Amino acid sequence: MPLCAAAAPPSGEDQPVTSTPTTDEWGIDAGWLDALDEEHEVAQATIDQLREVIGQPPADLEERAPIVARPGDALEVDRADVVCEDGEVRSIDGELPADFPLGYHWLSSPEGRRRRLIVSPGRCWLPEDRAWGWAVQLYAARSRDSWGIGDLADLRALRRMAADQGASFLLINPLHAVAPTPGQEASPYLPATRRFRNPLYLRVAEVPGAENVDLEEDAGRALSDGSLIDRDAIWARKREVLMRIFFAHGGGEAFARWREEQGQTLQDWATWAAIVEEHGGEWHTWPAELRRPESPELAAYVEQHGAVVGFHAWLQWALDLQFTAATGDMTVIQDLPIGFAGGGADAWAWQDVLAEGVSVGAPPDAFNSQGQDWGSPPLIPWRLRDADYEPFIQSIRATMAGAGGLRIDHVMGLFRLWWVPSGGTAADGAYVRYPAEDLLDIVALESSRAQALVVGEDLGTVEDGVREAMAEHGVLSYRLLWFEDDAPAEWPADAMAAITTHDLPTVTGLWTGEDVEEQREHGTGTEEELQRGRTALLEHLPGLAEGAPVEKAVTRAHELLATAPSKLLSATLDDAVGELRRPNMPGTVDRPNWSLPLPVLVEDLPGHPLLQEVAATLAAGTANDRRPAPGE
Incomplete structure (x- = not known):
């Protein structure tokens, strides 16, 4: 696809960690070095607990685990036959020929062992030219026809606006599905699955068959009257109308063909969603006979609840149609969360690969003295290998699909x-x-196949060697004005450059002091910490007189951003319309995170003067395509 690419908040200053800790045979580091170069030792009790959770891999794991290689690589495998994806059988003897096809193949040894052979180009696909684009919290981008939440028709309108302005991409929040129940998860970074989309983003009036049903559009549009995004009310209304459309239309042969093509993966998702509606969104509490996807009793359940299972599969078909129409020929960089909900569909499907009794987070550091717990269960590394990396492959492929970009x-x-x-x-x-x-080679293979660029969110405590490995694999770094000590003109070329993220202050919120006031209100730090943090961020906006109009602060920030030689320049719609509040404030529980609509409707964005000035600034910056030569 042409380019014309949590939440997991950043944790500390983005400086590399240079110490190499001792790692045991379970893969556990005995210690860690924080962003202030202070060494910490892990308690033995923690190590013992994690060892028990991880367990011992089977003795023959190295003989059956997948081989990930590149054409021309030497292999620790003697003569063997390889059944390629296209059915061709090729023989190898100690190395892969330079012309060996990329892809997912099966290697069979003379002894009859069969193992996966993943052949990667080693580098992600990258566009030739520099480009700029908008970062969009899609749920917040409401229009006059939205039913309380920004949807895929609004994404289509944003894409057209961006194209008219000369932008080449949109970076959007994760669109992954959550449990289809009341108590809708608001955070896009804690989905039930990383393989399927959230039907909240459907434009109901454009679903096939909608023309034959009374949509009660006024009631739907009235959901936008509130000052916040009420996902529970929106889902209740959309589900009721979508169910009527499904029973009246059903998708016909087109849906039937698509559903068959998707296979068992879609069936598992739709089955999980149907069970959730009856037994709740935490599969651990379901009746025992439904807790495993391979349970014999599950087939009987699907047969008895076929209509509801079909409905949830049909929703994904409708989402696929609308997403394709929304993206058109523009690169839409989709966001891949670090994990998924422990009670969700992916956890149910891959429960044998997950670690029980632990969750993913971040250690204490300069950004958060208490550390962070993001609530997602991690994949056990050796079990992931033993599963032929399938959970990782499916998540990368599904999030990358049809859009041309991925942000990890x-x-x-x-x-x-x-x-x-x-x-x-x-x-x-x-x-x-x-x-x-x-894992990086798998990302490169999927990127190459989809012609999709990849951005890695390398904010926070970055271990020595991570950015070097990213560069080797063609994964773009992620650089922020609020975080970098160097001027934007000194930032690397192989990066996405931006001012802020969903977890950090908007320019307007910072400049006016409103963000600090809100942090003070929610008790996210002492007065000294809050003022010190604001002062440090303001140092990244040189050349502005105290008390200058906020529009000048926004313009100045984007003028600085435009000087970055980075391949991609990204501006948030929040900054471009002067939004005071950031989408998410980490560490708060009584704030409506992920539920704040933009103050300007989608139809009115093209005429917004500040937004137009930001667009013109970045367009002019990328028109000057002079970038440093390698090694310069």
Whole structure:
């Protein structure tokens, strides 16, 4: 696709960690070095607990685990036959020929062993030219026809606006599905699945068959009257109308063909969603006979509840149609969360690969003295290998599909993840290592096939070697004005450059002091910490007189951003319309995070003067395509 690419908040200053900790055979680091270069030792009790959770891999794991290689690589495998994806059988003897096809193949040894052979180009696809685009919290981008939440028709309108302005991409929040029940999860970074989309984003009037049903559009549009996004009310209304459309239309042969093509993966999702409607969104509490996807009793359940299972499969078909129409020929960089809900569909489907009794987070650091627990269960590294990397492959492929770009949230998690044992605090955790080289090669293979660029969110405590590995694999770094000590003109070329993220202050919120006032209101730090943090961020906006109009602060920030030689320049719609509040304030529980609509409707964005000025500034910046030569 042409380019014309949590929440897991950043944790500390983005400086590399240079110490190499001792790692045991379970992949657990005995210690860790924080962003202030202070060494910490992991408690033995934590190590013992994590060892028990991880368990011992089978003795023959190395003989059956997948081989990830590149054409021309030497292999620790003697003569063997390889059944390629297209059915061709090729023989290899100690190395892969330089012309060996990329893809997912099966290697058979003379002894009859069969194992997966993943052949990667080793580097992600990248566009030739520099480009700029908008970062969009889609749920917040409401129009006059929205039913309380920004939807895929609004994404289509944003894409057209962006194209008219000369932008080449949109970066959007994760659109992954959550449990289809009341109590809708608001955070896009804690989905039930990373493989299917959230039907809240459907434009109901454009679903096939909608023309034959009374949609009660006025009641739907009235959902936008509130000052916040009420996902429970929106889902209740949309589900009721969508169910009527489904029973009246059903999708016909087109849906039937699509459903068959999707196979068991879609069936598992739709089955999980149907069970959730009856038994709740936490599969651990379901009747025992439904807790495993391979349960014999599950087939009987699906037969008895076929209509509801079909409805949830049909919703994904409708989402696929609308997403394709929304993206058109523009690159839409989709966001891949670091994990998924422990009671969700992916956890149910891959329960044998997940670690029980632990969750993913971040250690204490300069950004958060208590550390963080993000609530997602981690994949056990050796079990992930034993599953032929399938959970990872499916998540990358599904999130990348049909859009041309991928942003990997907390990309350091491909190298190591901070595991937090249950019953303890985030400070009681430890780092567990992952097969980063294999995972990056898989990302490169999927990127190459989809012609999709990849951005890695490398904010926070970045271990030595991570950015070098990203660069080697063609994964773009992520650089923020609020975080970088160097001027934007000195930032790397192989990066996405931006001012802020969903977890950090908007320019207007920072400049006016409103963000600090809101932090003070929610008790996210002492007065000294809050003022020191604001002062540090304001240092990144040189050349502005105190008390200058906020429009000048927004313009100045984007003028600085436009000087970055980075391949991608990204501006948030929040900044471009002068929004005071950030989408998410980490560490708060009584704030409506992820539920704040933009103050300007989608139809009115093209005429917004500040937004137009930001667009013109970035367009002019990318028109000057002079970038440093390699090594310069």
